[in-house]
Amino acid sequence: AIDNDWWRGAVIYQIYPRSYQDSNGDGIGDLNGIAMRLPHVASLGVDAIWISPFFASPMKDFGYDVSDYCDVDPMFGTLSDFDTLVETAHLHGIKVMIDLVLSHSSDQHPWFVESRASRDNPKADWYVWSDPAPDGTPPNNWLSIFGGSAWQWDARREQYYLHNFLTSQPDLNFHNPDVQDALLDVVRFWLDRGVDGFRLDTINFYVHDDQLRSNPPLPPEERDDSIAPKVNPYNHQLHVYSKNRPENIAFLERFRALLDEYPGKTAVGEVGDAQRGLEIMGEYTAGDDRVHMCYSFEFLSGAQPDAAKVAKVMADVDEKAPEGWACWAYSNHDVVRHATRWDLPPAAQRAFTTLMMCLRGSVCIYQGEELGLPEADVAFEDLQDPYGIEFWPEFKGRDGCRTPMVWEQSNQNGGFTDGMPWLPVSHDHLNRAVAVQEEDPGAPLHHYRKAIAFRHAHPALAKGAHDGVKATGSVVHFQRFDGDETVFVAINLSGEPAVLDMPDGAWLQIGQELGSAAPGADGKLHLGPWQPALALKH
Ligand code: ISL
Ligand code: CA
Secondary structure, eight states, X not given: OOOXXXXXXXXXXXEOGGGTOOSSSSSSOXXXXXXXXXXXXXXHTOSEEEEOOOEEOOOTTTTSSOSEEEEEOTTTOOXXXXXXXXXXXXXXXXXXXXXXXXXXXXXXXXXXXXXXXXSSSTTTTSBOEEOOOTTSSOSSOOBXXXXXXXXXXXXXXXXXXXXXXOTXXXXXXXXXXXXXXXXXXXXXXXXXXXXXXXXXXXXXXXOOOTTOOOOOBOOGGGOOTTTSOTTOGGGGBOOSSXXXXXTHHHHHHHHHHHHTTSTTOEEEEEOOOTTTHHHHHHHHHSTTSSOSEEEOOTTTSSSOOOHHHHHHHHHHHHHHOTTOOEXXXXXXXXXXXXXXXXXXXXXXHHHHHHXXXXXXXXXXXXXXXXXXXXXXXXXXXXXXXXXXXXXXXXXOOSGGGTSOXXXXXXXXXTTSOSSOOSSOOOGXXXXXXXXXXXXXXXXXXXXXXXXXXXXXXXXXXXXXXXXXXXXXTTEEEEEEEETTEEEEEEEEOSSSOEEEEXXXXXXXXXXXXXXXXXOOTTSEEEEOTTOEEEEEEO
């Protein structure tokens, strides 16, 4: 029987295909490389993989600029390699989620090539075109995430087109029903090929305000300058017109109706919005006719979360997305790896991993996270990411989290490739390679396996409700419930010891393999630095 609910509480392993495993010596990871490494993925015990884009692309944004949604880029392999990968993953009990970038295409996509050719061709209205303001400047104040105006002048049409990211990523016009139909055909194409779900890139950017009203400024007291590069004024606007439009919901409902024709499929929508992310999650995951989950940025930016921050995020989700289901991540292909971003000693890394596997919501872990990899140092001359090249040195871009996965220490390319890797393998990573950690029972790899297995052993943790989420000093604690099972979770998110009362009732200590503390003779929990306490009600 198909488990339609498998996504609820799932552990999803994100693979950045360029950097996972190269199978043919060209220095770039590929689909056959992923297939070779599935035993490693399976050994983690994850439920699914999410593969970052592998579609035909000029690679200006390394695949997030798609020129053919229904084909594999030759760099990554072929459609038949993809089919083999899905089949092999399924044999390992791993679901496959793919990353659809529907908000914008590449400027090399035939749709855009046609659209820009004239103002009256059949695809003239497939992208967002506008006449200039009377003084020739862009039609409004919308900004690109990657810097500057979101509008690019096109000399042939003598009009501007909208791009929320690179100029080579023109924004598709979701107000045009033909565009929606064409994108839903893409979704159907991959469902028919047997994928289990989708990570939907930038879903809150799909629809723009059709009156092209300028965004208002964000009130200064709401600004958080730690979030984006200071050189980017993007986060000083309130994005109520360029993105986050209520019209997005109608498209999500069409998408979901299609998805529901195929049992057991899921979708996690990426909602990048520093100011209103959780409210938008609430809208997009309400009911059961939009997306199943929203991918949250709460732990992807900003300072190391303390107990109070974790408790607040959980309370905010309950309040702002009461019907919703979050998908948490600490690291991904866009942000500084959390081991470095939060400057975590090994015990702290373990505490955050344990916490993640106890949170209500699904979780994504990013390749190399299971090895505790720090951010790699990438020299300016090796930089590949256009975002980093634009803002260096204030913002060094995203290459430091995209360097190749390390499999073996003995090989200078970490076993990633026999050729010249597209980004240098970090030498600091080699002594953390998979083969090294396999031999070391104290290594992060084993902690990830144990924490994932612990989550899977307790349905309350994976699928249950939560209650009483609180911070007491440095300890975040809560209970999780599913059917007859109640699990108590307390985690000391600090390098200092802490004391906490056990909740009322009879509890059985569990999670010893994760270092879980038992109550002392005084009935209280005496937690060491970064120590959890995990208990089952009986
Ligand atoms: O909007 C944001 C913050 O307010 C950003 O975090 C935004 O959500 C994020 O940059 C979107 O990233 C995704 O789409 C990009 C691509 O470059 C990234 O790799 C991808 O993860 C454009 O497709
Ligand atoms: Ca290759």
